[in-house]
């Protein structure tokens with residue numbers, strides 16, 4: 001009997017191995033038509049912990065090289081990855097922020113309590129002009145989130161006038177007095193943040209009515225057409241999206257936002273950023289890949305009211321949220337960033353690319369020292385995280401044309417659960433260069449992938465890979481180069497395309513140039 005069971009088990013495992021499909025990707029270059037908006041590669045900087053103060057913005061007379069107190073090394077690093085837009089000042093902070101406290105003579109600016117984030121005193125030394133100076137240095141589009149929760153229609157309306165009116169008006173005069181005669185021409189404008197929660201605990205119906213009031217008085221001035229973004233749903237709240245689409249005329253909003261965070265364990269105990277085993281690795285990836293379902297379902301709701309996809313889905317907060325680093329202020333959300341986070345960033349960006357007919361903008365939370373950061377700082381030191389390098393590898397997708405990929409993947413199995421081992425996206429730029437970004441989330445097995453690509457013989461193939469011995473590997477101030485891109489030589493031409501061997505737990509970017 002025992003022998004019989006062993007044989008059955010063997011037969012089953014062989015059958016399972018054969019039942020696993022091979023990894024196969026069809027790269028449909030001839031179907032490329034949808035542009036991937038560069039704004040999918042946007043970022044988010046809140047007055048939270050050490051993102052602005054102790055991150056972007058240094059102390060007066062700091063010895064850290066800076067321009068008007070904005071850190072040079074950070075600006076240089078972010079310019080390299082072409083950050084297309086930067087969302088500010090929050091987050092939850094946005095619905096408590098009063099913009100007029102952050103303009104004029106710094107020594108006269110009133111202080112406030114940052115009640116959401118550690119209860120620290122905010123001295124308002126980084127305000128509207130400093131933010132727009134930062135955007136100018138970065139060469140990035142500002143995306144300002146206005147205060148709907150505790151502000152007023154008048155306050156938001158005046159902020160827009162202050163920023164954008166090129167004529168004689170009280171707000172334009174004030175801007176000139178504060179040293180900026182030209183209008184700033186800020187286009188992207190969020191009308192509140194998480195108004196179902198920290199932004200006022202509103203119902204969807206109530207928010208939709210408020211949105212219309214606030215949006216009405218946020219005016220277009222001159223040739224600056226505002227791209228107004230309604231505060232959208234929390235994760236799986238499809239009713240919120242449905243209510244906004246039903247109640248708000250489509251021409252009153254450029255986009256609706258969506259917030260979703262990858263949580264390795266639970267909201268109460270999220271899990272460590274760097275000390276975790278395979279069960280937690282798996283659950284984090286599973287949580288991340290839910291983005292596919294979310295984007296699909298919110299888009300389906302939007303399609304019902306907007307089949308022409310005039311209103312964008314703006315995922316303006318996403319990323320992994322873990323426990324804070326031991327010994328740091330729990331209100332500052334400072335977490336390390338491992339190879340796992342690179343796989344999460346890459347998988348999420350692949351999902352956004354593949355849904356770029358509806359997802360026109362997204363913002364990783366948050367740029368420096370907060371949540372899934374691109375950059376960590378410690379006084380004068382700074383390091384680039386594995387997530388930073390993913391944005392570097394993916395930057396060729398910005399404003400390129402999406403190539404639909406049809407992906408058949410083996411499974412990554414843990415216990416009774418499984419996920420597709422590989423995911424990817426592709427694009428072609430105006431010079432005909434194809435970029436394919438592929439992820440293998442399986443931490444133990446490399447994956448051989450057959451890619452069907454037309455005319456491959458005429459293309460030069462090169463690539464880069466991000467991987468490391470352990471999925472917990474991360475960069476530290478002492479060892480900043482543990483996880484970083486390396487040249488990739490795992491792609492070989494075949495008769496019909498390419499055979500690519502993706503290392504275990506890796507992100508690979510392939511360039512196919514003419």
Ligand code: AHR
Nearest residue numbers: 090091092093193194365
């Ligand atoms: O990104 C941190 C916080 O997460 C933001 O302030 C808020 O919008 C979200 O809940």
